[in-house]
Amino acid sequence: MRLQLNKLFLALSVFSALIGLGFLGWILITLFVKGLASMHLSLFLNDLVDGGLRNLIVGQLILAGLAALVGIPLGMVAGIYIREYGRGKYAELIRDLSDIMVSAPSIVIGAFVYAFAVAPFGGANGFAGVIALSIMMIPIIINTTDSMLSLVPKELREAGIALGASKYRVILDIVIKAAKVGIMTGVLLAFARIAGETAPLLFTSETSNYFSLDLRDSFPSLTVSIYNLANEPEKSSRDLAWAASFILTAMVLIINLVGRYLTRHKK
Amino acid sequence: MPVMNIKKFSFTYPGVDHPSLKSITLPIKKNKITALIGPSGCGKSTLLRSMNRIHDLYPGNKYDGKIELLDLESGKYRNILEIKKENEFIELRQKVGMIFQKPTPFPMSIFDNVAYGLRIAGIKNKSELSDRVEAALKGSALWKEVHDRLDKSAMGLSGGQQQRLCIARAVAVKPEVLLFDEPTSALDPISTGAIEELIVELKNDVSIAIVTHNMQQASRISDYTAFMYLGDLIEYDKTENIFLNPKEKQTEDYITGRFG
Numbered sequence: 420m421r422l423q424l425n426k427l428f429l430a431l432s433v434f435s436a437l438i439g440l441g442f443l444g445w446i447l448i449t450l451f452v453k454g455l456a457s458m459h460l461s462l463f464l465n466d467l468v469d470g471g472l473r474n475l476i477v478g479q480l481i482l483a484g485l486a487a488l489v490g491i492p493l494g495m496v497a498g499i500y501i502r503e504y505g506r507g508k509y510a511e512l513i514r515d516l517s518d519i520m521v522s523a524p525s526i527v528i529g530a531f532v533y534a535f536a537v538a539p540f541g542g543a544n545g546f547a548g549v550i551a552l553s554i555m556m557i558p559i560i561i562n563t564t565d566s567m568l569s570l571v572p573k574e575l576r577e578a579g580i581a582l583g584a585s586k587y588r589v590i591l592d593i594v595i596k597a598a599k600v601g602i603m604t605g606v607l608l609a610f611a612r613i614a615g616e617t618a619p620l621l622f623t624s625e626t627s628n629y630f631s632l633d634l635r636d637s638f639p640s641l642t643v644s645i646y647n648l649a650n651e652p653e654k655s656s657r658d659l660a661w662a663a664s665f666i667l668t669a670m671v672l673i674i675n676l677v678g679r680y681l682t683r684h685k686k
Numbered sequence: 687m688p689v690m691n692i693k694k695f696s697f698t699y700p701g702v703d704h705p706s707l708k709s710i711t712l713p714i715k716k717n718k719i720t721a722l723i724g725p726s727g728c729g730k731s732t733l734l735r736s737m738n739r740i741h742d743l744y745p746g747n748k749y750d751g752k753i754e755l756l757d758l759e760s761g762k763y764r765n766i767l768e769i770k771k772e773n774e775f776i777e778l779r780q781k782v783g784m785i786f787q788k789p790t791p792f793p794m795s796i797f798d799n800v801a802y803g804l805r806i807a808g809i810k811n812k813s814e815l816s817d818r819v820e821a822a823l824k825g826s827a828l829w830k831e832v833h834d835r836l837d838k839s840a841m842g843l844s845g846g847q848q849q850r851l852c853i854a855r856a857v858a859v860k861p862e863v864l865l866f867d868e869p870t871s872a873l874d875p876i877s878t879g880a881i882e883e884l885i886v887e888l889k890n891d892v893s894i895a896i897v898t899h900n901m902q903q904a905s906r907i908s909d910y911t912a913f914m915y916l917g918d919l920i921e922y923d924k925t926e927n928i929f930l931n932p933k934e935k936q937t938e939d940y941i942t943g944r945f946g
Contacts, residue, residue, distance in 0.1 A: 506745075572788070572790075574786050574787075574788055574790045575790050575792070576743070577740055577743065577784075577786065577790075578784075578786060578790035578792070578852070579792070579802075580740060580743055580779065581738060581740055581779055581783065581784035581786075581856075582779065582780075582783070582802055582803035582806060582855065582856070582859065583775075583776040583777075583779040583780045583803060583806050583807065583859070584776075584802070584803075584806050585772060585776070586743075588806065592792070592802070593792050593793070596792070596793045596794065597792075597793045599793075
């Protein structure tokens with residue numbers, strides 16, 4: 420009886436796992452087939468206005484990169500604060516808020532940023548996009564930093580203090596070093612996550628058909644352009660959307676794999 | 687002349703009504719090993735952790751009484767419970783080092799581990815650093831095993847080696863007192879033997895207080911033994927007297943294994 424129950428549950432688990440994996444495989448295969456079919460070297464050399472994706476890829480990377488530049492240090496410092504310095508209710512509050520923020524719908528963040536960084540300035544701009552992506556990134560980084568630091572045994576901190584080091588020295592020299600690989604992985608995964616976001620950019624930086632480095636104006640974005648292109652009636656546009664989706668997925672996948680490789684490499 | 691004098695010292699953890707240590711008076715004698723023994727929860731670790739004020743990492747503790755540390759240069763005592771300034775804490779912890787139960791190598795090279803306290807103390811000169819690191823590793827009987835891989839990560843050492851590395855790290859800053867908090871309870875018998883030998887050797891240079899659950903260990907290596915129970919110091923005497931001829935009934939019951 421127990422053995423049969425065991426088998427039943429095993430079968431159920433395998434079945435559910437297969438459903439999840441099946442859909443994932445379906446998505447990836449479709450992306451691969453359709454994306455690869457539309458893939459062409461010229462996509463990387465021309466901008467969208469000339470039927471390529473160059474400006475979109477560069478724009479997406481700039482938006483995500485700048486957001487990381489803002490979000491990583493802020494998130495790390497906040498994470499270090501709540502784990503190493505914060506005591507009692509205040510730190511708990513930040514931790515809870517950050518937990519909630521991680522699961523906040525990204526479209527809401529986009530709308531929020533629209534209200535204070537787009538509407539008052541008369542139109543979409545790259546800065547607003549960077550702000551929205553940073554807001555998404557900060558709580559993820561806070562949570563990773565917090566949980567990775569919590570894995571560092573307190574004896575290690577005490578040993579540093581016992582050698583005469585001040586608290587901030589112990590944190591900088593020892594605690595962060597001990598948690599480094601975990602934090603780096605978390606940062607990369609957070610980056611991968613925001614690099615593929617559409618909703619926060621939809622209202623904020625929108626997108627552009629032209630190559631641009633000017634954050635004061637609407638800014639080229641791969642994800643938002645996929646959204647637009649997929650709604651166009653022409654087949655060429657939709658093929659372009661497939662190619663863009665393929666490139667985006669490949670980018671995110673590579674960042675993810677690097678992150679995972681780093682953790683594995685540690686052991 | 688004791689190197690440390692604990693006088694009527696009481697200690698209460700935050701959020702607790704009753705004190706964990708009640709008016710403890712105990713000397714730590716110079717170049718001797720003092721063992722603190724007693725059942726779990728008796729306060730021996732709390733007492734040890736007060737002697738370098740590592741407790742201050744976690745605010746809210748209440749102290750009473752005095753813990754005096756002898757300044758070897760001036761010959762005067764200083765109450766370490768009065769210390770408030772950062773630089774005085776650094777000085778205190780360089781004079782009173784600590785070894786923990788679990789080995790605590792830092793995630794850096796073997797050399798940098800031993801040099802850590804020296805660098806904190808402001809020693810930057812490279813040849814002085816490497817001389818002191820070498821001396822400390824030799825003094826901890828680790829030099830032979832690691833001299834050709836000083837730049838390798840300390841995390842790759844065995845548990846016993848890591849613990850000797852931690853001792854080297856503490857010895858490198860030339861402390862006056864070393865506090866050992868059950869330093870061998872996470873180690874195998876052979877590593878334990880090596881550490882015990884090392885501790886006995888170290889007393890030529892430093893004064894030692896050691897918390898241990900292992901009564902054989904206390905009787906093997908210590909000169910003086912303090913038996914504690916529920917926050918009270920029940921008996922303090924020469925180790926041989928405690929183990930062969932205890933004055934208190936409670937001490938006798940504990941060392942003969944009737945409770946604890």
